[in-house]
Amino acid sequence: MDRQTTGNISTLIGGILAALIVFIGFNSFIIINPGQAGVLSILGKAQDGALLEGIHFKPPLVSNVDVYDVTVQKFEVPAQSSTKDLQELSASFAINFRLDPIQVVNIRRTQGTLQNIVAKIIAPQTQESFKIAAARRTVEEAITQRNQLKDDFDNALNERLEKYGIIVLDTSVVDLNFSPEFAKAVEEKQIAEQKSQRAVYVAKEAEQQAQADINRAKGKAEAQRLLAETLKAQGGDLVLKKEAIEAWKEGGAQMPKVLVMGGDSNGGGIPFLFNLNELER
Template sequence: MKNQYGQSWQAILGGVLLALLILVLSSSFVIINPGEAGVISILGKARDGALLEGIHIKPPLVSKVDIYDVTVQKYEVPAQSATRDLQDLKARFAINFRLDPTRVVEIRRTQGTLENLVSKIISPQTQEAFKIAAAIRTAEESITKRSELKSDFDIALSSRLEKYGVIILDTSVIDLNFSTEFAKAVEDKQIAEQRAQRAVYIAREAEQEAQAEINRAQGKAEAQRLLAETLKAQGGQLVLQKEAIEAWREGGAQMPNVLVMGGESSSVPFLFNLQRFQEAK
């Protein structure tokens, strides 16, 4: 009986020891997947050296590994500033960034989590970078030179976040708004410019039409001058007779059966409709 009891305890103790051994072995290494970086903390203190992709040995039971996502992250951050001409300017940026894998230990020690990094570092630095970019140009320039505003913002933000182990990949201006009063002023200015351009167009059109009338008048005068010179020259009577016949045709009258040309005393042809004469008889 005692023998059986002793064997039971040995079996239980053996099972416990085996479980402890499995627990120790399983907690003695960690696997870091692609796109991740880890930080070992022993009794709450972060150890130097980031854990990159692969299998890593760590002290069992007393250590903990914090995993950080080092792939591209995207956050939308609001910002507000005043332009050089003291106009309120509000914006919203979409920021694409990633953590520097080799500096996750520093991030762990200073910020703790990614959420803390965004709220305490990225968001405030976005605000400061936007103030730098907006303050060097007027409100109108912020609209007409939006790409330059974004470029200055990118440079300022990248330089500020680099020291925190954050790598800026790209930013996008999602929204850019001014005060209601300034927006109304811009709209009124655009309407005034459009009206001015319309007035210039109408003036140019009238000028072109007037020049066309002058050209037509000059052409008509020149044609009359040439016709007069032709009539004075030898054979002018024939020209006059031709003009009379063409004018008569353009009037839509029926072609006469007889065309009688005047003598020396007349230069205009005499048109005689023989058909009408026959009907009268």
């Protein structure tokens, strides 16, 4: 083997070694970005201590790092339950949560991926928490006391997920449905209440009308009483004469058509007027 061939081989080996060193160097470190947490596994065994944001050393070739997103996640989870009065109630919850970065190692060991966490932990615990909240009230109370229902659900869900390293930030009731039978019962109840309110209104209106009639009758009786007292008093005949003249004027003051009868020589009698046209009919 000549000197040139030996030199070429040495150059090749040197290049391979340099590439190997570069490869090993790049694979000896990992960068964890903000909003992430990593779990280091060496020869398939998860190591204690989560890798938080920054650069970290990892043994080359024999290690692997699983990176978890620890920012806010949102999933919509359906749930069903029976209420205290044994009515079927279904709901859909939007759950905002994030993973506790300190507990990602335990999460990696027990649950694995984020998809497993949702399917195996969050979904069933949401169902159980909704059962706890719904069982404390009737279906009507679940509808009219929706905020209290959500509070009970939140408390139960937080308590159940906290031990899994899952931090619940917020929940919202996307939809709340009840059985068709109960929907029909609610509709019938509303119709009955509307009829009852209408009946009360009609009764009050009739009562007010009756009271108005009574007041009018009382007013008329009082007016007649005052008129009688006036007529009995001195000068009452003058009042009657004035009324007769007013009636005559309202009739058109047609002298040939009106006959006046009564009255004495002293002018104290009460005149009597009537329309002759009525006699001609």
